[in-house]
Amino acid sequence: MTDALLEVRGLEAWYGESHILHGMDFDVRRGEVVTLLGRNGAGKTTTMKSVMGVVRQRRGAIRFNGAETIGLSSNRIARMGIAWCPEERGIFASLNVRENLELPPVVRKGGMTTAQVLDLFPRLAERATSQGTKLSGGEQQMLAIARILRTGAELLLLDEPTEGLAPVIVRQIGAIIRDLQAKGFTILLVEQNFRFAATVATRHYVVEHGRVIDCLAREDLEAGGEKLKSYLGV
Amino acid sequence: MFELIGIPPQALFGQLLLGLINGAFYALLSLGLALIFGLLNIINFSHGAQYMMGAFVAWLLLRYAELPYWGALILAPLVVGALGVVIERLMLRRLYELDHLYGLLLTFGLALVIEGGFRHIYGISGQPYAIPPSLQGGTNLGFMFLPTYRAWVVVASLALCLGTWAVIEKTRLGAYLRAATENPTLVRAFGINVPVMITLTYGGGVALAGLAGVMAAPIYSVNPVMGSNLIIIVFAVVVIGGMGSILGSVITGYGLGLVEGLTKVFWPEASSTVIFVIMAVVLLIKPAGLFGRA
Ligand SMILES: Nc1ncnc2c1ncn2[C@@H]1O[C@H](COP(=O)(O)OP(=O)(O)OP(=O)(O)O)[C@@H](O)[C@H]1O
Numbered sequence: 065m066t067d068a069l070l071e072v073r074g075l076e077a078w079y080g081e082s083h084i085l086h087g088m089d090f091d092v093r094r095g096e097v098v099t100l101l102g103r104n105g106a107g108k109t110t111t112m113k114s115v116m117g118v119v120r121q122r123r124g125a126i127r128f129n130g131a132e133t134i135g136l137s138s139n140r141i142a143r144m145g146i147a148w149c150p151e152e153r154g155i156f157a158s159l160n161v162r163e164n165l166e167l168p169p170v171v172r173k174g175g176m177t178t179a180q181v182l183d184l185f186p187r188l189a190e191r192a193t194s195q196g197t198k199l200s201g202g203e204q205q206m207l208a209i210a211r212i213l214r215t216g217a218e219l220l221l222l223d224e225p226t227e228g229l230a231p232v233i234v235r236q237i238g239a240i241i242r243d244l245q246a247k248g249f250t251i252l253l254v255e256q257n258f259r260f261a262a263t264v265a266t267r268h269y270v271v272e273h274g275r276v277i278d279c280l281a282r283e284d285l286e287a288g289g290e291k292l293k294s295y296l297g298v
Numbered sequence: 299m300f301e302l303i304g305i306p307p308q309a310l311f312g313q314l315l316l317g318l319i320n321g322a323f324y325a326l327l328s329l330g331l332a333l334i335f336g337l338l339n340i341i342n343f344s345h346g347a348q349y350m351m352g353a354f355v356a357w358l359l360l361r362y363a364e365l366p367y368w369g370a371l372i373l374a375p376l377v378v379g380a381l382g383v384v385i386e387r388l389m390l391r392r393l394y395e396l397d398h399l400y401g402l403l404l405t406f407g408l409a410l411v412i413e414g415g416f417r418h419i420y421g422i423s424g425q426p427y428a429i430p431p432s433l434q435g436g437t438n439l440g441f442m443f444l445p446t447y448r449a450w451v452v453v454a455s456l457a458l459c460l461g462t463w464a465v466i467e468k469t470r471l472g473a474y475l476r477a478a479t480e481n482p483t484l485v486r487a488f489g490i491n492v493p494v495m496i497t498l499t500y501g502g503g504v505a506l507a508g509l510a511g512v513m514a515a516p517i518y519s520v521n522p523v524m525g526s527n528l529i530i531i532v533f534a535v536v537v538i539g540g541m542g543s544i545l546g547s548v549i550t551g552y553g554l555g556l557v558e559g560l561t562k563v564f565w566p567e568a569s570s571t572v573i574f575v576i577m578a579v580v581l582l583i584k585p586a587g588l589f590g591r592a
């Protein structure tokens with residue numbers, strides 16, 4: 065028995081004929097912020113989609129709160145308390161900001177209320193009636209994170225929330241992630257930007273060619289992170 | 299009373315009313331088509347056959363179960379919608395990943411089978427369906443005579459179209475529908491059972507066609523080809539309005555019905571082609587349709 069909220073063992077995944085994940089192993093403990101780091105195409109997004117059940121050709125074990133989810137469809141997995149903020153953000157053009165925010169159904173008790181979410185993201189309250197895709201990139205990212213906080217999900221999967229955003233917005237997102245951790249959320253974060261990752265996460269899994277090749281603690285990054293730089297080729 | 303370039307007002311308003319009635323059916327049918335196309339990515343060519351089935355089910359219910367019009371107005375769409383659910387579950391479901399063309403071919407084939415079946419059993423002469431007693435008669439408006447049943451069809455269709463539009467634009471269910479039309483994978487990953495939603499949307503769109511069929515039964519005779527005559531025009535309406543736009547299909551439906559009516563007054567020979575001429579012009583100028591998002 066571990067204290068892991070999410071336990072992934074020997075996860076393999078395919079897109080049609082292409083074998084993308086070759087046995088991913090990692091854990092996310094309750095209340096932790098953990099990142100998956102890795103180069104472009106390493107399989108980080110595919111891992112998140114597999115956990116979410118969006119990639120359906122998958123094998124291995126994905127246990128959430130001790131329950132196996134590998135055979136479930138994505139709507140069932142969401143109802144167990146996992147919420148996903150996709151890399152492309154997925155803001156709906158035919159919905160205004162408020163509708164986007166309130167779209168994901170509440171799956172469990174204990175989520176934030178809309179008012180609490182808007183406190184955290186005041187900009188979204190100002191733009192409530194704008195078309196979702198008329199927001200700036202940063203605002204859309206905020207909206208994509210904001211809308212999964214109401215659902216009562218315990219585990220948030222955030223796929224590159226800082227991608228392509230200005231440094232000031234990146235800092236805001238960092239503050240929000242720390243705030244969410246303090247509120248009790250457990251977060252699995254995909255990042256390319258390891259300097260940002262180092263400021264929010266306690267542990268980092270390095271992904272390469274569809275496998276976890278190393279796990280680094282926060283101290284390893286603070287101590288210069290030479291090993292990580294060689295992994296990421298930066 | 300006045301005369302407009304030699305056209306007696308009785309004839310003018312009579313044709314306009316006729317246009318409005320036709321427009322009411324165009325709007326109801328293209329609304330269902332737009333709903334189905336938006337979410338399922340399927341061009342439902344059996345829509346006309348399903349409209350015809352609505353009329354036939356109403357006629358059968360009256361004849362064999364003595365269920366009057368008002369009962370049929372509720373029951374017949376449920377029957378047709380339930381058949382739609384079966385079609386979606388058994389057949390359409392397998393086509394979503396494929397090109398539009400497959401869905402079109404399947405539903406076109408189904409339309410031929412359904413119509414052929416009804417023609418085999420009931421022939422093509424058509425069965426009369428009486429206007430329900432409560433809607434018989436009419437009102438003399440002075441400039442024209444307004445049959446009560448026709449007024450009812452226009453009002454009911456308008457209410458249905460506006461009601462459907464309001465559900466889609468203003469409610470939570472509608473937000474799910476709009477979102478799933480854009481990105482079904484993500485909506486499902488939020489915990490919504492999108493496959494069930496798709497099944498019910500097809501059932502709902504088809505039930506709307508069935509409902510239109512019941513309303514049409516007392517106006518046109520109930521016969522197996524009533525749908526195929528209408529559906530060609532409805533597809534032109536959908537193309538003009540823009541595939542997948544709900545409000546666009548409703549407005550275009552009524553608008554084109556009126557245009558057709560006016561053409562009958564001023565240039566009767568062109569009345570059966572005017573919609574297709576408009577379609578050609580719209581396709582040249584705005585290929586995505588008047589209300590379509592390119
Ligand atoms: N829909 C798809 N069909 C086929 N191959 C895909 C598909 N999506 C991703 N891939 C391939 O799978 C591999 C892993 O992709 P994935 O998106 O998981 O990488 P990633 O680590 O998230 O990269 P990035 O940092 O660029 O987002 C890549 O080689 C990619 O080309």
Ligand SMILES: [Mg+2]
Nearest residue numbers: 108109110151
């Ligand atoms: Mg990625």
